[in-house]
Amino acid sequence: MATGSDKPIPTATFETRPYWEGCKRRELRIQRCAACGHNQFFPRLYCTRCFSDRIEWIKASGRATVSTFTIVRRPVSPAFADDVPYVVALVKLDEGPTMMTNIVGCAPEQVAIGMAVRVTFEDWSEEIAIPKFEPA
Amino acid sequence: MSLKNQVAIVGVGDTKVGVVPGMSATQLYVQAAKLALDDAGLTKNDIDGLITSNSFVEPYMYHAEMIAEYMQIFPRYCITVPTGGGTTGAALHHAASAIVTGMADTVLVTKADSQITGMSRAKAIEAMATAGHAQFERPYGLPIPGYYALLARAHEHAYGTTAEQRAAVAVACRKHASMNPAAQMRDPITIDDVLKSRMICDPLHLLDCSLVSDGGAAFILTSAERARDFPKKPVYLLGVGEGHTHEHVSQALSLTSSAAREAGERAYKMAGLGPQDIDFAELYDCFTPVVIIELEDLGFCPKGEGGRFVEGGRIELGGELPINTHGGLLSHCHPGQPGSMFAITEAVRQLRGECGQRQVRDARTALVHCQGGIMSTHCTLIFGAEQI
Structure with missing residues (x-):
């Protein structure tokens, strides 16, 4: 997956800008609640557990485990045509939250549920780098 | 009330x-x-x-x-x-x-x-490409069948569910569609036909996917x-319940069970009935693994047993629990949001006894389950030929 030029490049919002700024600096950032210690992703205004507004950003370890995955044989749109077959997975971060991602850096057939992975970043534009995961 | x-x-x-x-x-x-x-x-x-x-x-x-x-x-x-x-x-x-x-x-x-x-082709591509969260899901290029493939794989891993078991769902729906002159796809298929159909998103084959x-x-x-004053026999609502857990699959509480469980429990409680009282079920079948998860969550079998439940014709007409007697989204039709409407019109016709060759014998009580998003929004309905 060389560039993201024709792909759906995310637009950072007020709420998600710290996340995307982190990705550009090769840091995977999630939110932590200063009131109850709960870690969360997607970014939100309040804690999903205790609904406190004492939300802070932390740098995640970037380590995760594959919860499930699929191998995409037909691209979702022409922009992904050169990438097939590619792996889309849900991974559980060591800190708790789940993320959707691509598993890269190995053959699709080598991906398995329970596999340990670590974050890597793919630059799509000046502002946006997409976090993906590779075998740890 | x-x-x-x-x-x-x-x-x-x-x-x-x-x-x-x-x-x-x-x-x-x-x-x-x-x-x-x-x-x-x-x-x-x-x-x-x-x-x-x-x-x-x-x-x-x-x-x-x-x-x-x-x-x-x-x-x-x-x-x-x-x-x-x-x-x-x-x-x-x-x-x-x-x-x-x-x-x-x-x-x-x-x-x-x-x-x-x-x-138009452009509109179809747009429909496919705009599923998922714009920032946290769409960049990963997952087509809609892929969202359900994630669930199928998780269920397979947790409970040993097989491709053959998923295929049995498609085979049952097609068998019923073959008895329904209104259905879009009526040529019977075998488990082997499903397994040999093109892989779309592992582990889902083309024939695991519903129609357009x-x-x-x-x-x-x-x-x-x-x-009471209408020309046709009325079909009564006995129970209804909903459950809602998420919009995006990456925020789902579970990959192997769903709010069909809460929706079903609420509907059964209102009706004063349980799964053992249901004569036939019209279950949301956008992809075959969904039916297996719903059968478990709606209490027709224990969690993890859905794959074994659909084997051996149990969900076919004449079986213990016929499902999707019109052919379902897999073989009757799937125009998008209206999908479950045909499950309701079929349940009504079955309870009136109007279904000819595909009539469920002595059909008194029906369950219809509707599901939207990626196992996001659920509603279970229980209908009766009479008030109870």
Whole structure:
């Protein structure tokens, strides 16, 4: 997956800008609640557990485990045509939250549920780098 | 206040489904309405409540009002309900509540779309590519079948569910469609046919995926008291329940179970019935693994046993629990949001005893389960041929 030029490049919002700024600096950032210690992703205004507004950003370890995955044989749109077959997975971060991602850096057939992975970043534009995961 | 025994369906109508050339989504909407009115022996002026669910190919800001305008009816209750595949159940739930609270006496629920005839290639690609969260899911390039492939793989890993078991769901639906002259796909298939069909997103094959269709369906709901005066036998609502857990699959609480469990429990509790009392079920089958998860969550078998449950013809006509007797979304038709409408019109016809070759013998009690999003929104309905 060389560039993201024709792909759906995310637009950072007020709420998600710290996340995307982190990705550009090769840091995977999630939110932590200063009131109850709960870690969360997607970014939100309040804690999903205790609904406190004492939300802070932390740098995640970037380590995760594959919860499930699929191998995409037909691209979702022409922009992904050169990438097939590619792996889309849900991974559980060591800190708790789940993320959707691509598993890269190995053959699709080598991906398995329970596999340990670590974050890597793919630059799509000046502002946006997409976090993906590779075998740890 | 409970909705049990309070309302009944007194008219149903299905348009032609599959490829329906020369009919727009709006026309299909209104044709379905007319067929349901004819079935109920009503005129359009008898309708004082209207629920629609918009159209993907021909959307309107005020869709229900647009359909009312097109029909030149002037309801006192009028609302557009769009919760994907779960819409049909939610729409019926709202219609029943509106009748019981006096907001309307006779509610028309109509839904249609023209996802083949009305869809340009560009619009189809857009539909596929705009699923998922714009920032946190879409960049990863997952087509809609892929979302369900994630769930299929997780279920496989947790419980040993197999491709053959998923295929048995597609085979049962096709067998039933072969007995339904209205169905879009009627040639019987085997488990081997499913396994040999093209891989779309591992582990889902082409024949694990539902159809793309034009078509519409409608039903008319009124109070149980008024329902006695209609030409066709009324079909009573015995129980209804909903459950809602997420919008995005990456936020799902579980990958192997769903809010079908809560929806089902609420519906069973209202009806005072359990899974053992259900004669047949019309389950949301956008992809085969969904049926297996629903059978577990709705209590027809223990969690993890869904794969084994669908083996050996148990879910086919003549089996212990026939499902999707019209052919379901897998083989009858799937025009998008209207999908479950055909599950309801089929359940009504089965409970009236109108289904000929595919009639479930002594059908008294039916369960319909509607699901939308990626196992996001759920509604379970229980219908009876009589009040209980």
